[in-house]
Amino acid sequence: MTRIAVIGLGIMGLPMAKNLVAAGHDVVGFNRSPEKAQTLAEAGGTAADSVADAVKGAEAIITMVPDSPDVRAVVEGDDGVFANADNGALWIDASTIRPDIAGELADAARNAGLRPLDAPVSGGEQGAVDGVLSIMVGGENADFEAAKDVLDVVGSTIVHVGPSGSGQTVKAANQLIVAGNIELLAEAVVFLEAYGVDTDAALKVLGGGLAGSKVLDQKGQKMLDRNFDPGFRLALHNKDMGIVTAAAREAGVTIPLGGLVAQLVSALVARGDGGLDHSGLFKLAQDLSGTDQK
Structure with missing residues (x-):
């Protein structure tokens, strides 16, 4: 003990x-x-x-x-x-x-x-x-x-x-990957719903192929259910994206997609959605497409 x-x-x-x-x-x-x-x-x-x-x-x-x-x-x-x-x-x-x-x-x-x-x-x-x-x-x-x-x-x-600091550097890379995956998953669900596809079936088959990921497994159903109770809040992911974009700039590394997703996360927090789960990126993907909220 x-x-x-x-x-x-x-x-x-x-x-x-x-x-x-x-x-x-x-x-x-x-x-x-x-x-x-x-x-x-x-x-x-x-x-x-x-x-x-x-x-x-x-x-x-x-x-x-x-x-x-x-x-x-x-x-x-x-x-x-x-x-x-x-x-x-x-x-x-x-x-x-x-x-x-x-x-x-x-x-x-x-x-x-x-x-x-x-x-x-x-x-x-x-x-x-x-x-x-x-x-x-x-x-x-x-x-x-x-x-x-x-x-x-x-x-x-x-x-x-x-050495010291390396764990945080790897975590910044993790948050970059996760944010990008969530945003693309959100866009994919909006796309599927626009065509009237059976989204449960679609995510099941997508999860079994190269598009499969833990993000899809853990966040896909939350998007389908419009359940954004926080497992990890957008406000914290916004903070993390600030860390990775600043660190990338300091290292002279360009992260164009990461920079875009960072702005999307920031936009949600700015409009008052910072307390939602980071799968709440789906709400912004819907808004940008003009699709109805369920």
Whole structure:
């Protein structure tokens, strides 16, 4: 049994923490909204009143918060992770943030005596619930090996991709691919419906060929049902597309399709749809085609 602190108990963090409890670990959780920590306590974990209380005595600390400033907020300062964690503790940041910030915070963590890993995840809420997330990990190989027993509980595909910041770089590429796939799936469904095709049958056969993907499997039915309850919110994908477009520009890489999809995601957020699942790109595809909402 390992004592693990989980900071951030949202759509992804809470099911990850519950899976760690179910695996027999001693899990202490903190969330800015206390009711989420109480939900963890009801599942067998422990609710902490602060970041400092959560991390004291923890052998591994997982942070899962929305953006770069949020990570800074929970790790820096007198009440933060760096000031209160035990020397030698693993710090696993599962958030999706800028690669340069991940590298900077990793250096600060090492100076504080911690072992940092940037370990963003992919797989959405259902992947977190099922414990089958894909985890791309940046950091020292020895620290990666030390964290495997924890990561194996929450993920099924766990790969060390390079030094600190590399996990976030790979996650940016993941979000680029996912956004493009969702947009093309949305356009395909609008196209199929315009011709009166049996869309259930169409997605079934498309899923069995080269067009098949996890995006089609997980998001196709949501589009057909017009169910955009968030598994991963458009507002967060908008943030992620900002990360990848900025990083691409810094590297001198051109991503024309990615840039277009980033603008489409941004347009949905600007009109107030940021709380929808990212499959909500379908709504904009419909609007642009002038098709009726079901």
